[in-house]
Amino acid sequence: MTSHQPVDLVVVGAGIVGLAHAVDAVRRGLSVAVVERDERAVGASVRNFGHGCFTAQAGDALRYAMAARTAWLSLAKEAGLWLNEGGTVVVARADDEYAVLEEFGAARDGQVVLLDAREVAERAPVGPGVVGGAWLPMDVRVDPRHAVHAIAAWLARQGVRFHWATSAHLVEPDAVITGRGRIEAGRVVVAVGHHVDRHFPDLAEREGLRRCALHMLRVADPHGRRVDPAVLSGFSLLRYAGFTACPTGPALRERLESEHPALTGIGLNLMFTQRPDGDLIIGDTHAYGGTFDPFKDDDLDRHVLDETARLLGAARLTVRERWRGVYASAPGPFLVAAPMPGVRVVSVTSGIGMTTALGLAPEVLDDLLG
Ligand SMILES: Cc1cc2nc3c(=O)[nH]c(=O)nc-3n(C[C@H](O)[C@H](O)[C@H](O)COP(=O)(O)OP(=O)(O)OC[C@H]3O[C@@H](n4cnc5c(N)ncnc54)[C@H](O)[C@@H]3O)c2cc1C
Incomplete structure (x- = not known):
């Protein structure tokens, strides 16, 4: 050998x-x-x-x-990789979503900037129904x-x-x-x-290791606008430990699960980031198992596309690519x-x-x- x-x-x-x-x-x-x-x-x-x-x-x-975060910032310089320091915008489209962001902001002094609806729209393309949001300036994006x-x-x-x-x-x-x-x-x-x-x-x-399969799409940017932050939605407030630990997190989960069982059932974390070429990466859904069926139900993509179009205030989205990703859970x-x-x-x-x-x-x- x-x-x-x-x-x-x-x-x-x-x-x-x-x-x-x-x-x-x-x-x-x-x-x-x-x-x-x-x-x-x-x-x-x-x-x-x-x-x-x-x-x-x-x-x-x-x-x-x-x-x-510190390591990414140095590596970006040393390795010459693209990194955007535009932070994250979390879009609240209901009062209980905004309440979680207020609680999160109170717990994280200086790391969270609460936004009104106009300030959200200045930072990210959004459709109607936004009540406010939060900007998390420390977050970054890479390609x-x-x-x-x-x-x-x-x-x-x-x-x-x-x-x-x-x-x-x-x-x-x-x-x-x-x-x-x-x-x-x-x-x-x-x-x-x-x-x-x-x-x-x-x-x-x-x-207790399992595999988690996620469905993702790349779509043309319907607004032709530069979007520096990653954009999260109320559904994202159910998925990250900093948000779920907020006192009204459980009530928000209960409301979203009863109003949107089809979306919470597919584990929707409605969010998007913009690629350097302007296209948007949109997603995602979560399914757990050991071996996944290779045949994909198109309903998953339909839900992600419909909800992203609503979040963006776009009539329709043009899909350029679709893929599945898997991570350990x-x-x-x-x-x-x-x-x-x-x-x-x-x-x-x-x-x-x-x-x-x-x-x-x-x-x-x-x-x-x-
Ligand atoms: C759709 C999706 C969206 C996500 N979004 C985010 C996000 O925005 N932010 C975030 O923080 N995280 C995100 N994650 C999670 C993140 O991508 C993963 O946690 C991370 O990439 C895992 O890295 P890894 O190196 O463990 O796995 P991988 O990137 O899968 O790498 C494992 C490597 O091991 C190799 N390998 C396996 N077996 C062998 C072998 N026997 N010999 C040699 N090589 C082998 C494989 O070929 C593979 O290249 C997302 C994940 C997915 C799927």
């Missing part, structure tokens, strides 16, 4: 979680190899909104998010289709060795066995996203496990990997490197 030159750290998986560990290891002066089974990353890390949704997190996720590729290219320039189109078959305490040979390693980080369940099924079962927001000495399995199990991975990785490596 071919034996590659040994390194201090082997990372399996070139999504944002794997690359976050490679970035931090390089900053510590370690030699690093990354093993990725595809020719380039095409997983959750390129299929998302590119939303650095830092402010709406809570607990450990908030700590990782704020560290990740998900390019960000991880730009980080990988930057890492390669720092001397990181990439083994593309190479599957890791077996992980040992001091080596990774791949389809193209053995790589001796001081330490190993396995960052295979939702594929943890296939590589470490017992661990996945113990942690579990009762806890992060999975960090040590199945054997010198090895960590790391997965963000709450759909916020772009927001948190760059803050999580340094803490994992602090522990792994002792």
Whole structure:
């Protein structure tokens, strides 16, 4: 079997979680190899909104998010990747949605700017029925289709060795066995996203790991207008821990579930971000399982398109692309496990990997490197 030159750290998986560990290891002066089974990353890390949704997190996720914010800002400069510091606008179209934002603002001194309906419309294209909103100025956006590729290219320039189109078959305490040979390693980080369940099924079962499938679309911008912030809706207030912890969060959930059972039933998080070329990434829906049927029900897209058109105040939307993304999901927001000495399995199990991975990785490596 071919034996590659040994390194201090082997990372399996070139999504944002794997690359976050490679970035931090390089900053510590370690030699690093990354093993990725595809020719380039095409997983959750390129299929998302590119939303650095830092402010709406809570607990450990908030700590990782704020560290990740600093890391994204430096990486954007060093790796030359596109990053927009326009924050997030949350659009409230009912008084109870605005009430949650008021409570959130009161709990987060200086991180939340409440907006009236006119101020919302100045920052984002919205249809009728807006009662107000909030601007979260610390949040950022990156272009998900390019960000991880730009980080990988930057890492390669720092001397990181990439083994593309190479599957890791077996992980040992001091080596990774791949389809193209053995790589001796001081330490190993396995960052295979939702594929943890296939590589470490017992661990996945113990942690209650499932897969979450999301449907997304890219549409032409109906207003031809630059939109700097990520735009969230009242449905988003049901999905991020910072919002759901607000005192009137449960009442809002009850109202939305009884008024919109079809939409809450598909786990709608109505939101959009604008790509650098002006098109909008819109979504999304959530379904949980172990293996997903390959045949997609068109009703999911219809709901997302109708609701986005309503949010934007557009008569109709022109679809350019559709795709499905999958991420790992579990009762806890992060999975960090040590199945054997010198090895960590790391997965963000709450759909916020772009927001948190760059803050999580340094803490994992602090522990792994002792
Ligand atoms: C539709 C959608 C929208 C989202 N929106 C956001 C957002 O706006 N903001 C946010 O913070 N988060 C968002 N998320 C979540 C975020 O994208 C994920 O948490 C994050 O990308 C997970 O990164 P990852 O590196 O773990 O997984 P991935 O990007 O899936 O990478 C895992 C990699 O491991 C590789 N791999 C697997 N097995 C092997 C093997 N045996 N050998 C070698 N390589 C292997 C895979 O090929 C893959 O490239 C979204 C997710 C989806 C799906």
